[in-house]
Structure formats: structure tokens, C-alpha cells
Amino acid sequence: MQKSFVMRNPSTLVFLAALAMFTILVTVLAEGSGAGVISTSFVKTLGKTLCLALAAVAMDLVWGYAGILSLGHFAFFGLGGYMIGMWLMYERTRGIVEASLAEAQIPPTAQEVVDAIGNQIFGVVGSSEFPIVWSFSDSLAIQLALVVLVPGALAAVFGWLAFRSRVTGVYLSILTQAMTLALALHLFQNDSGLRGNNGLSGLQNLPGMTHVPQATISIWFFWGSALALGLGYLFASWIVFGKFGSVIRGIRDDEARVRFLGYPVETYKLFLFTVTAMIAGIAGALYYPQAGIVNPAEVAPIASIYLAVWVAIGGRGRLYGAVIGAIFVSLVSSWFTGGQVPDVNLGFYTIKWVDWWLIVLGLSFVAVTLFAPKGIGGLVDLWADRKSPDRHGADLGPSEGSLQEKEAVE
Amino acid sequence: MSALLEVSGVSVSFDGFKAINNLSFSIGSAELRAIIGPNGAGKTTFMDIITGKTRPDEGRVVWGDLSRSLLDMSEAKIAQAGIGRKFQKPTVFEDQTVEENLVMALKNKRGPFSALFYKRSADDMTRVGELAEEINLSDRLRFKAGELSHGQKQWLEIGMLLAQDPQLLLVDEPAAGMTPSEREHTTALLVEAAKTCAVVVVEHDMEFVRRLNCRVTVLHEGAVLTEGSLDHVTSNQEVIDVYLGR
Numbered sequence: 001m002q003k004s005f006v007m008r009n010p011s012t013l014v015f016l017a018a019l020a021m022f023t024i025l026v027t028v029l030a031e032g033s034g035a036g037v038i039s040t041s042f043v044k045t046l047g048k049t050l051c052l053a054l055a056a057v058a059m060d061l062v063w064g065y066a067g068i069l070s071l072g073h074f075a076f077f078g079l080g081g082y083m084i085g086m087w088l089m090y091e092r093t094r095g096i097v098e099a100s101l102a103e104a105q106i107p108p109t110a111q112e113v114v115d116a117i118g119n120q121i122f123g124v125v126g127s128s129e130f131p132i133v134w135s136f137s138d139s140l141a142i143q144l145a146l147v148v149l150v151p152g153a154l155a156a157v158f159g160w161l162a163f164r165s166r167v168t169g170v171y172l173s174i175l176t177q178a179m180t181l182a183l184a185l186h187l188f189q190n191d192s193g194l195r196g197n198n199g200l201s202g203l204q205n206l207p208g209m210t211h212v213p214q215a216t217i218s219i220w221f222f223w224g225s226a227l228a229l230g231l232g233y234l235f236a237s238w239i240v241f242g243k244f245g246s247v248i249r250g251i252r253d254d255e256a257r258v259r260f261l262g263y264p265v266e267t268y269k270l271f272l273f274t275v276t277a278m279i280a281g282i283a284g285a286l287y288y289p290q291a292g293i294v295n296p297a298e299v300a301p302i303a304s305i306y307l308a309v310w311v312a313i314g315g316r317g318r319l320y321g322a323v324i325g326a327i328f329v330s331l332v333s334s335w336f337t338g339g340q341v342p343d344v345n346l347g348f349y350t351i352k353w354v355d356w357w358l359i360v361l362g363l364s365f366v367a368v369t370l371f372a373p374k375g376i377g378g379l380v381d382l383w384a385d386r387k388s389p390d391r392h393g394a395d396l397g398p399s400e401g402s403l404q405e406k407e408a409v410e
Numbered sequence: 411m412s413a414l415l416e417v418s419g420v421s422v423s424f425d426g427f428k429a430i431n432n433l434s435f436s437i438g439s440a441e442l443r444a445i446i447g448p449n450g451a452g453k454t455t456f457m458d459i460i461t462g463k464t465r466p467d468e469g470r471v472v473w474g475d476l477s478r479s480l481l482d483m484s485e486a487k488i489a490q491a492g493i494g495r496k497f498q499k500p501t502v503f504e505d506q507t508v509e510e511n512l513v514m515a516l517k518n519k520r521g522p523f524s525a526l527f528y529k530r531s532a533d534d535m536t537r538v539g540e541l542a543e544e545i546n547l548s549d550r551l552r553f554k555a556g557e558l559s560h561g562q563k564q565w566l567e568i569g570m571l572l573a574q575d576p577q578l579l580l581v582d583e584p585a586a587g588m589t590p591s592e593r594e595h596t597t598a599l600l601v602e603a604a605k606t607c608a609v610v611v612v613e614h615d616m617e618f619v620r621r622l623n624c625r626v627t628v629l630h631e632g633a634v635l636t637e638g639s640l641d642h643v644t645s646n647q648e649v650i651d652v653y654l655g656r
């Protein structure tokens with residue numbers, strides 16, 4: 001009998017333990033639970049960061065393990081946010097509308113209520129009609145299902161078209177980016193039915209929970225994010241440490257060889273692309289209620305590129321690397337762009353980090369790619385001394401990799 | 411005797427250059443066959459056609475008792491039908507252990523869900539052990555394939571072929587870059603494999619071919635020049651002119 005995969009892979013256990021400890025620590029120190037060391041807004045930042053880490057795990061599965069550099073996973077993330085945002089906005093607006101109509105002498109008809117909600121939500125884009133995409137916005141259950149189904153369906157259709165035609169490498173990346181751009185441009189339009197560039201807002205307010213302070217809600221979402229990350233990480237480990245992981249790493253390293261072993265490579269890619277899109281959708285659905293707003297700019301291709309940068313800096317092809325990259329880079333990034341880092345006055349020029357941060361990030365990305373392809377996660381190897389064997393001597397045979405002098409004399 | 415694989419009248423051209431020219435070939439089950447021929451004769455392309463990597467412009471490729479055409483099957487389907495292939499350049503998954511490489515190759519269901527829920531059964535691991543024994547890598551099971559020597563990689567790749575439990579093995583230059591003793595072991599492996607399945611070996615090294623002690627097909631400019639025992643083909647004047655004499 002085999003040991004369970006968690007036991008065979010202690011890194012998963014270590015990660016889950018660290019996540020649990022972090023969650024407890026933040027909870028104890030948070031404003032919502034009385035200690036007040038960590039402000040509510042920072043609890044939200046941390047919760048959001050965990051969601052980004054989950055998206056990075058999805059990205060690592062698809063890129064780090066299977067070699068598919070998708071520049072569309074943040075679009076799936078955004079779509080997840082839109083799906084939950086529709087329900088949040090609808091229900092909350094309904095609460096407000098009903099409260100205000102309750103004052104009226106004649107009780108409003110159901111249709112009047114719906115019209116008033118429509119007016120409230122779509123007034124900014126000069127409309128009051130509910131578009132078809134909002135058909136289920138009054139049902140939490142359906143919108144929750146759509147959080148995974150919409151990104152999943154988009155990924156499945158797109159992936160089916162792309163993988164079936166054997167589009168790979170840079171061309172695939174460009175295609176995914178085109179998909180993301182098309183989606184963002186569509187969402188930007190007022191008649192997309194999702195309020196154009198206004199996006200969906202007020203998402204931090206939970207319908208029916210108006211009496212609960214944000215300090216408490218922020219902790220709930222923090223827990224939700226930690227749980228999702230924990231489960232997502234566990235799921236991802238289960239995928240990569242088994243034979244499926246072996247096959248997708250094979251696909252990454254030599255797709256043709258995997259095909260000649262009899263594996264339907266395209267089916268594997270499609271499966272992984274779709275599943276990771278769903279994970280990204282879930283991460284987005286937890287992120288945007290903490291951010292309060294989701295708009296088309298979130299879906300723009302640059303966001304998906306960031307995702308790739310995080311995974312690269314953290315170390316692709318190892319799950320904790322993706323998490324480290326996402327947490328480290330996004331926190332440092334918000335620190336720099338939030339204006340908290342003092343400007344550097346060089347006398348002739350003042351470096352304003354708000355403007356220079358992107359350049360710093362870009363340079364670090366290049367540096368990591370060139371000099372430390374294993375990323376931050378590679379440090380763990382140094383510590384665990386997981387070195388690749390050091391082979392000395394010249395190759396004996398006619399081609400690289402043949403027996404080497406020292407090995408032959410052994 | 412009905413042939414296991416029957417290739418007839420196959421042609422392929424790349425940008426007007428005929429790499430395979432009206433080639434016909436057949437092999438029976440449990441037959442060992444060597445293919446020789448000068449560089450660019452089309453030996454690798456011939457294997458590409460059988461395994462579905464390259465689609466021929468014309469001709470038929472018929473497989474097995476049911477006489478199925480391989481031409482409209484995907485690479486993965488052809489592999490599942492029982493045709494295994496070793497590439498000219500050794501291609502094993504260097505980032506994975508020898509054991510993982512073998513487990514991946516073992517004859518099991520190939521779909522994503524089967525892989526997700528796959529558990530290493532005792533039978534499978536016994537088979538992996540046997541294979542490792544055969545290819546001299548028993549003490550290397552936990553090593554990454556990338557750490558193996560060139561010859562060991564070639565063996566691992568042959569082991570992966572055997573793990574698929576194929577009916578036909580296509581082996582492209584298995585002895586390239588091997589030390590003499592490694593070559594001997596490789597010969598033994600192939601001869602052993604040919605007891606249970608058909609094996610086609612492409613090789614330049616005449617000594618190696620001689621040790622295989624089997625029927626030889628000579629390819630030249632994309633077509634069969636001659637076929638027969640090694641002594642028969644090596645005494646053929648045309649073969650001497652285009653290949654041996656150089």
C-alpha cells in the first residue's frame with residue numbers, strides 16, 4: 001500500500017501548517033477580533049493576497065508544470081469576480097430599494113421593485129433594463145455555480161480550438177492574450193451589460209449583513225481565502241505528485257514523446273487549462289468582495305502578465321514557489337505603489353518609487369529569468385541541498401551525456 | 411503468414427523533394443528486422459510515417475489482424491494500438507526519475523482521469539522492477555533520468571518501449587554513442603524483445619547489425635534497394651556503391 005501523497009511530499013504539509021499558523025496569527029491580531037494590531041484594510045490586503053496566491057498556483061499548474069504560458073488566467077480570475085459581483089450588487093441594491101419603497105403609500109409590485117433595482121444599477125450607463133447576463137443575479141446558488149462554470153466554459157471552448165490545432169509556445173501565449181484583450185474590450189463597452197468601465201462596485205457590502213461591521217466581514221473573507229488557498233494547494237499537489245503530474249511535466253519537456261507513449265496530449269492540456277481557469281475563477285470570486293470593486297481594467301492583459309511574473313519570480317514548477325512569488329511581489333508592489341516608500345533624492349533627480357516601481361519589477365524579472373531561473377523557491381534547494389549531481393570530466397562518447405571520464409573509471 | 415504491418419506504395423515529399431518514393435515494406439509478428447542505408451535515405455521518415463508523425467502523400471499503411479489503416483489515426487492512437495518508438499536522439503524525461511519514466515510508459519489506460527486516479531499497484535511495480543533489471547538500471551530507479559549516461563538513457567528508452575508491451579518496436583539507431591560493452595547488452599535486449607514482438611532496428615554500425623543476425627532491408631533515396639540476409643545484401647553491387655563503398 002502506498003503512503004498517501006501528502007506523506008510522501010512533506011512540502012505540502014509544511015505549507016498547510018504555515019498557512020494555518022498565519023491564519024490564526026492574523027485572526028488574533030486583527031481589528032475585528034479585538035486586538036487591533038492589524039487594521040481592517042490590511043486584513044483585506046492580506047486576504048486578497050491569499051487569493052492572488054491561489055491564482056498563482058493555478059498559473060503554476062498550467063505554466064510551470066505543463067509548459068502552457070497562458071496570458072489569460074487573470075481574465076478567468078476577473079470573470080469569477082464579475083459572477084459573484086452580480087449577485088452582491090443585485091441583492092444589496094434590492095435591500096436599499098425595498099427599504100426606500102417601503103415608505104410609499106401603495107406597496108410596490110414585484111415588477112416595480114425589479115425596475116427600480118435596474119434603474120439603480122444601470123443608471124450610470126444610461127439604461128434601466130436588465131441584460132440577459134443578469135438573468136440569475138437574484139440567485140446566490142446559481143451565481144456561485146457560474147463562478148466556476150463561466151471561466152471553465154470559456155477556457156474549454158478556447159482551449160479546444162487552440163489545442164486541437166496544435167497551437168503551442170509563443171503562438172499560444174499570443175492567442176490567450178488576444179482572448180483576454182477581447183474580453184476586456186467587450187467588458188469596457190456600456191452595452192456589454194456589466195456597466196462598462198464602471199464595473200461592479202460596492203461589493204464589500206454583504207447583502208443582509210448590514211449590521212455586521214467590515215472589521216468582522218474582513219476576517220470572514222480572510223478565512224475564506226485561506227481555506228480556498230489551502231484546498232487549492234492540496235488539490236494541486238494531488239494533481240502534480242501523481243502520474244497525471246508526470247504526464248504533464250512530460251508534455252512540458254517533450255510533447256511529441258508523450259504522444260508516442262500513447263497519451264492524448266491535447267486532452268490533458270484541455271483538462272488542465274479548464275480546471276485551472278475554474279480555480280482562478282474561485283480565487284477571483286473571493287478577491288473582489290474584499291477589493292470592493294471589479295472593473296474591466298482588472299481583466300486587461302497586463303494583469304495576466306503580472307501573474308506570470310509572480311510565478312517566475314517565485315519559481316515555477318513548484319507550488320510553494322508560486323505562492324511565495326505572488327505574496328512577495330504583490331505585497332512589495334503595493335508597498336511601492338502605495339507611496340509608503342520614501343523617495344530617493346539624488347540631488348539632480350528624485351526617484352519616485354510610484355513611477356519607478358514597474359521598472360524595478362521588470363528588471364527583477366529579467367534578472368531572475370537570466371540568473372536564477374529557479375526563482376525565490378530555488379533558495380529552498382540551497383537550504384535542503386537538493387543539488388543536481390556535479391559531473392566532472394569531459395564526455396567520453398561522441399555526444400553530450402555519454403559516459404564521462406570519471407564515471408568510466410569507477 | 412499474414413503480415414503485422416504492411417506498407418505499400420508510400421511516397422512523401424518535402425517541398426518537392428521526395429524523401430520516400432513508392433516504398434513498400436512488410437514485417438510479420440515476432441520478426442526482427444534491420445534497416446540500413448546512407449544518411450538521408452529516409453529511414454527516420456519511414457518511422458515517422460508509421461507512427462503518424464508524418465502523413466504520406468500516397469500509399470497505404472495497414473496494421474494488425476484487423477488490417478486497420480494507420481493513416482487516419484493520431485500518434486497517440488497508433489501508440490495505443492501497439493506501436494512503440496525509440497527516437498534517434500535519446501528522449502527520456504530527464505527531469506523525472508527512472509521509475510517515473512517507466513511507470514508513465516507502462517501499459518495502462520491513457521486518459522487524464524485514469525492518470526489522476528492512478529495508484530501504483532504491486533503488479534505494476536513488479537513489472538517496473540523486472541524492466542529495470544533487464545535494462546541494467548535497477549540501482550538507478552530513484553535517480554533522475556537526466557543524471558544517466560548517454561548509453562543508460564538509450565536503455566531507459568528501450569525499457570519504456572518494452573513497458574508499453576507493444577506488438578511492434580521501431581528503434582532508431584539504438585547503439586549510437588555506446589561503449590562496446592553497452593552495445594552488446596543492447597543487442598541482447600533487442601534480440602530478447604524480438605521473441606515476443608516485431609522489432610525494426612535502424613542502425614549504421616555493421617557490426618551491430620551482424621550481431622542482430624536477422625533479415626536486412628536496405629533503403630536508398632526513399633525506396634527499398636534490396637532485402638535479404640546481411641551477407642546477401644552486403645555482396646550486392648548497388649549496396650556497395652551507394653552505402654558500403656563510401
Ligand SMILES: Nc1ncnc2c1ncn2[C@@H]1O[C@H](COP(=O)(O)OP(=O)(O)OP(=O)(O)O)[C@@H](O)[C@H]1O
Nearest residue numbers: 424425429447448449450451452453454455456498
Ligand atoms: N520535416 C522535414 N522537412 C524537410 N525535409 C525533411 C524533413 N524530414 C526529413 N527530411 C529530409 O528527408 C530526407 C530523409 O531524411 P531521414 O531523416 O528520414 O533520413 P535518415 O535515413 O534517417 O538519415 P540518417 O541516417 O542521417 O538518420 C533527408 O534528406 C532529410 O533532409
Ligand SMILES: [Mg+2]
Nearest residue numbers: 453454455498
Ligand atoms: Mg535518421
